[in-house]
Amino acid sequence: MPLLARFRSIGVLGVLLLLVIGAAALTPQHTFIQEANLKTLLALGPEFGIIALGVGVLMVAGEFDLSVGSVLTLCGFFFIWLVGSGLNPFVAALITLVSGIAIGFVHGLVVVKARIVSFIATLGFMLTWRGLAEILTAGVVRSHNFEQYPLFTQLVTGRLGGVVPMQLIWFILFAVILYFVLQRGRFGNWIYATGDNVEAARAMAVPTDLVKLTCFMLVGFMCSFASLLQITRTAAFTTHMGTGWELQAVAAAVVGGTSLRGGRGTMVGIFLGALVIMVIDNMIGQARLPYEWTYIAFGLVILGAVLLDLAVEKQVQRATA
Amino acid sequence: MSATSSANGQELLKMVGIHKYFGRVHALRGVNFSVNRGEVVGLCGDNGAGKSTLIKVASGYHMADAGQIFFEGREVKLRSPKDARALGIETVYQEQALCPHLSIARNIFMGREPTTVLGLLDQSRMNEESMEALASMGLKLRSPHALVSALSGGQRQGVAIARAIHFRAKLVILDEPTIALSVKEVREVLDFVRHLKDQGVAAVFITHTLHHVFSVADRIVVLAHGCNLVDIRTKDTTVDELSDIIARGTLGDAAPTHKPESEAAAAALAQQATCEEDTEAEQEI
């Protein structure tokens, strides 16, 4: 297994390198590797990447969350509304994070207790939360001047040593923490067991419901954290935040070798998968393709990754049989 | 003669008058069941006889609606698999026992992972101990890192049983361990059960196939329609006699002599009588 997992991660790394080289070579005037674009990529990308990390962990536990874009939007609304009403940004951020966790808790509860297939439940919540954000904001464009909080913006969207975007630091930090939790910790073993064979895990007294609930709360937390990054960066709120991210996050996990059936996947893979999706997204922009092309690209990326994974799995089975 | 009358100190698990309802279905109708220390008991019966329900009660998966459970002479309440495990009752479910995509070591320690000071998994300890546990079962596997999906059906049962022993189970319940296995694999599993016995661990072996259980069990209990039908030592009966009884679902004339020698056994028989009436009444509806 470790060998296989490593192979898989090396494969993703290869894909990532090819993409970067390809993008560098093919974008008009090689804009992809120019400093300005790389800075943009590494500052904007983590907003998505952080969410993808959470979704990946949830998928290892065998569940899906298709509401991430909407949770991002709703949390973004909470944050700008709280800050706009004069609250200290740190307090506002704390409340936003707690509300994100609470939303994740609701998702988990509905899936675990009401036993609704998670993709349907979260599709329902996808409509619900974005709709709620639309109702609450009532069509008013909200913006806020974040420059009045130098410490907060420095921490969230600043640049470490004037070079490395803080977003990237956060992204890597979360990935490292989750690596230890998922692959080196007890709870991680429970996550794998829950995703691989719920019955077996339960028979071994693994609290599978709690595991799933926690993973949903993790995703909620990641969404609300990403909303802090995005709101602080753009200093404005729209109800279109994160549209399409639910699928891109699934794509990132799948590209990184996470099984759609749960129980398999590594943090390194998920991290690299998220980078791949970030690069593709950026590439399409840099290649001056109309935005519509992203749909085609991501449709093919998910299908391709899934089919590739299936082929790998079959080969492994043939090898062991 | 009756096994239920064995000396009390020897008795490991004793279940008395167990009832279980699922909605309107009366799945267990006052079943009595016991296992002595180091004893291998075969639990047989037709589909729907209540075997699975009974062992799920014993392993804490279901709560009995009525009846008492004693473990090592003390009355216990089993509210969850955790309670049962704390007492030393481990259950190995068919098919559901292991996580195929996890390594052998991770499977053996699932739910009871040792951790280092930092809160991380103590992987070297997990690897060493799991190899030891497998070796004690006479099971030699190349590496604790191997995925369970790469093992044969017999080896998987071995891993599951090794897990039970490693955590010092006093009683291992095997739910249809030989179902869907090849002849060679069945032999492996039966060997594992003998290893269990050698180490003084008691076992309950649930199966449809009398031939399998006959070669390892000390005693066989047969259920029918949620009631006790037969409780007999293996050496006092034959495969043919028992399969005949199971097929007919009643004792009839061919029944082995089964005179109650203790109050509990007498109560069991009385229970059985009411039980059968119950069944007939139900069937008329």
Added chain:
Amino acid sequence: MQRRTIQNLSLGGFSTPLVFIITILIFWAFSPGHRFLDPRNVAAIAKLTPDLGVVALGIGVLMICGEFDLSIASVLPTCSFIFTQLLMAGVSPFVAFVLLLPIGAVFGLINGLLVVRTGLPSFIITLSTMLFWRGIVYVASGLMPISILPYIPTGSPFAQMLTGQIGPVPVQLLWFLGIALVLGVVLHFGRLGNWIYATGSNQDAARAMGVDVRLVKIVCYMIVGSLCAFAAMMQATRLGSFAATQGIGFELKAIAAVVVGGTSLRGGVGSMVGIALGVFIIQILENGLILLRVPVFGVNTFIGLAVILFVIINNLTNRQLAGQGF
């Protein structure tokens, strides 16, 4: 077997008709000036419902068979785009109509093949194809609407066939009811129907009984594809143009309708009557909320909640039924 048929015919439990009546009563009572039951509003509902409804009927059949199709949201505009292209190429609308139904089935075939050949969760597969076709239709059309009025003038025989009126009744409604009737007969009285239920409720058992589970699923996907093509033409004719935004959100509303109609998300349970009622409930919900001046996007909140609530209710009733029936 006889008993089984009757059970399938039941209205998806008691809850669906009840909810249908309650929704109507609520909106009648609370809409300003009781405008909800105003003949003009009723006519509007009767005209609009079949767009989603026709597709939802197919989704219902597919979900009974145990699979999902989220790609309808972009197969529909893609079909509509192909339809307009055919018209612009000088093909008669009737010929285009006949051509488009099998084209729709091909879209379904692609989904079906991907799902049965890979054995992967159908919602992921069809999400990917949804993205893919959406991209194609956006790129191909440049997101610009294309008028089809020059080819299908209002009141022309083709327009009459799809969107006319017979007395006070809009033809769309008749098409919807007709298709529901045909699918209902297939589902509840036909061999295929029996196979669909068997496939949805226990795939392995169905396979063991000699049912070609894969074929059944592919056929269901093809039915959905054809119905998308049909709905696409009906909607384009009503609107008088192709629009790239046709069918957006249908994937969820269709599931909502089917679920509200008492169909199980796990397959094997559901009825045509329930599904048809479910379609009306969702449409009435949307129409009624707009009459109550809920902002357009806010309507989604309620539809999302309706899905979740109904799945919970279905699960509870199913659990109760299982408890009693065993």
